[in-house]
Amino acid sequence: MRYQLYYWPSIQGRGEFVRLALEEGGARYVDVAREPESAGGGVAALMSLLEDKALRRPPYAPPILEAGDLHIAQTAAILAYLGPKLKLVPRDEASRVWANQLQLTIADLVDEAHDTHHPIAGSLYYEQQKAAARKRAGHFREERVPKYLGYFERVLERNRGGRGYAVGNAVSYVDLSLFQVVAGLRYAFPKAMRRVERSCPRLVALHDRVERRQKIAAYLASARRIPFNEQGIFRRYPELDG
């Protein structure tokens, strides 16, 4: 199967969780909107899919994975679909349900990270909601990040015999996503993360282990990895880091 990923070409965003799975899984894929517009790529290709009136099952928003006849939107739905196919989740139902549950909790954390800079509306600029952003970011840093990361630390701790992985005893798409969350939070909230990480040694070790994996390391060193920036979900605004 050759996959087509449709996502914004200038940010990691939610698409990055899918990119990491495709890379680690060794999938053949095209990151469509990063191809030149002259070759059928660019944002034009993404918009044209979103506006395609012929789709019986239209996606709501990117990321969107095209897999044969299927168009799958929603990051966690894409990963639940890809997981078994790319051998990035154990085969038994209980483990697949568990991985999905963890991924949805990661999605909640990612939503909240986004809302630190957009607490009022996605249609406004950050500069138009800075006062509320400072307040929301304070609660996110002091209450939410410790609660979420403490939870994932507990998940790793209780997975005895799991060799440090979150689900089963081999790498899964959940581990890749946890790597991305730690990397993103470090980028956006470096000061807060230095404090929080002291309580999450297993999660930090997992981040490092994923980062060193052969395919992931090659991906991170390539031009396919878009750098973090201030258009994505994890943004470095020092005033939001306390």
Place this chain on the structure above:
Amino acid sequence: MRYQLYYWPSIQGRGEFVRLALEEGGARYVDVAREPESAGGGVAALMSLLEDKALRRPPYAPPILEAGDLHIAQTAAILAYLGPKLKLVPRDEASRVWANQLQLTIADLVDEAHDTHHPIAGSLYYEQQKAAARKRAGHFREERVPKYLGYFERVLERNRGGRGYAVGNAVSYVDLSLFQVVAGLRYAFPKAMRRVERSCPRLVALHDRVERRQKIAAYLASARRIPFNEQGIFRRYPELDG
């Protein structure tokens, strides 16, 4: 299988999407925290599950479904698990993926509905974030609700031969959730909804069709259905309805 649902006993909240599926699916289930504490119920039972150090796969937050040895948190994960077992989703993979994708988009809408009254922090009272709430609610009413409901209207329109249902041609857990979203938005934003509903005749018809289903009608008329209130996700604060 006899299921145990763990959720806050005084609100519909996210648990309601699971309750509706259990009811329509004719499942045997106990809404644990609504049982008397003397019978092992109450919030104490919920807290004790959340704090159970013996769970190898600890849930992050309610709702939590106990199904045999499994504890499943995250509404969409619970519904993806229950759907096939309660015959509330077609059997083929493409339809299950599609239902999951729709449910996750519903979850995003529900998160945004929650944040209209809690745009800064869940740990603060509404009264401590009223100014930001007014602003966020305005964008939600004017931009987000029309966009989301317009999308679901399109989904229903494109499901030709679907007899008005969202997935396949029979009722699915997605339809039950769409019913709940319409009911919740009507409760919280009655003025805004009167305007938006004019553009969503199929969605309104789906709401009515679900409401009239035998098991759902019996549930809604029973004491098991908790009324909407101002502790839940959909809250009637007139100042947020414009």
